[in-house]
Amino acid sequence: MNLRSRSLIVLTLAATSLAACGSPGPAEEPPLSEEAVAAVTENAGAPAKALAREVDDLFTMEGLGETRALIVMKDGKIAAERYGEDYDADTRFVSWSMAKTVTAMMIGQLVGDGLLRLDAPAPVPRWQRSGDPRADITLRHLLQMRSGLEHTEAGDPPYESGEVRMLFLDGRDDMADYATAQPPEAEPGAKFEYSSNTTVILADIAARTLTESSDPEARRRAVSDYLHARLFDQLGMDSMTLEFDRSGTLIGGSLMHATARDWAKLGELMRLKGSHRGEQLLPRSWVAEMVKPSPKSPHYGLQTWLNRPNGEPEHPLFPDRAPHSAFSMIGHMGQYVFVSPEQGLTVVRLGHSNAEERKAMLQQLADVVELYPAEGR
Structure with missing residues (x-):
């Protein structure tokens, strides 16, 4: 190699080195706020800074709606907790x-007590008249939202929906009477149709059991006392x-x-398969x-949403x-008690997000969940 060639190599290497020194490199993440750091406990079970950042994003990112409460529980201990x-x-x-x-938990306890049967015709008096096709509706059908009743959860305009009419209009004084009267x-x-009216029928069955x-007060007292x-x-x-x-x-x-912590307790009960401190509740x-999974809806069980593919482009x-073993309680405008037994997780997110915001918020919630590896439980 002659002197000229060697000089060119040296100059090239020097230029490359200088360019590397001058490159901006990966952008540094902004420092975490005191509030973000304080949300994570010593029992995080995941990298504390990463968890603090993902939780912080749920509260501060644009386009997610308003997160009002978040609790992450790992193996029964609070890993993160924050409020808006x-x-x-x-x-x-x-x-x-x-x-x-x-x-559904209350119905399960009544079945366990021997007072109701899952696959028996639902004990609704008006359905037992001769020739009424509704007599074939079982408790399982109601729990899986497969009653076949003409229940419309959402309508346009909203006041045309069965749910709104039951809750606020002609059915509001006796909701079960309105719901059970539908043809x-x-x-x-035969088909899955999500319906709040169906769950009111289940609540009425519990009261009459x-x-x-x-007497309204006697019915309120019987159900309240039993659940408490x-x-x-x-x-x-x-x-x-x-x-x-x-x-x-x-x-x-x-x-x-209920408080966020009390919603988390229900999630933990489900994660532990109904057991609490050695007692099978x-x-x-x-x-x-x-x-x-329901035979008509792979992402729905008994009044519970399942994290299983449903073959549709959108998923709750x-x-x-x-x-896929994970499941969730889900409420209007972005209420979630998400439970993943394989990860030892219960995650509560409560707040207010519209339909578009919920899509983005769910992906951010998934960012939190993904910090915890599945343990094959």
């Missing part, structure tokens, strides 16, 4: 449709507040109120039924980013 402005650990948050899963539009079990009285004695008090859920209609029927599809077999959860 004007909300705290004592705030009772409305369930919206997360209440449906709680209603069939399909064979029982627990008391023979038609058998579920809420056992879990230490002191905040849970239930709403009933004028006839004494639990509005079991949409109106329960829900039959283990019932929890298995709750998270078993994120089956591509978390184990």
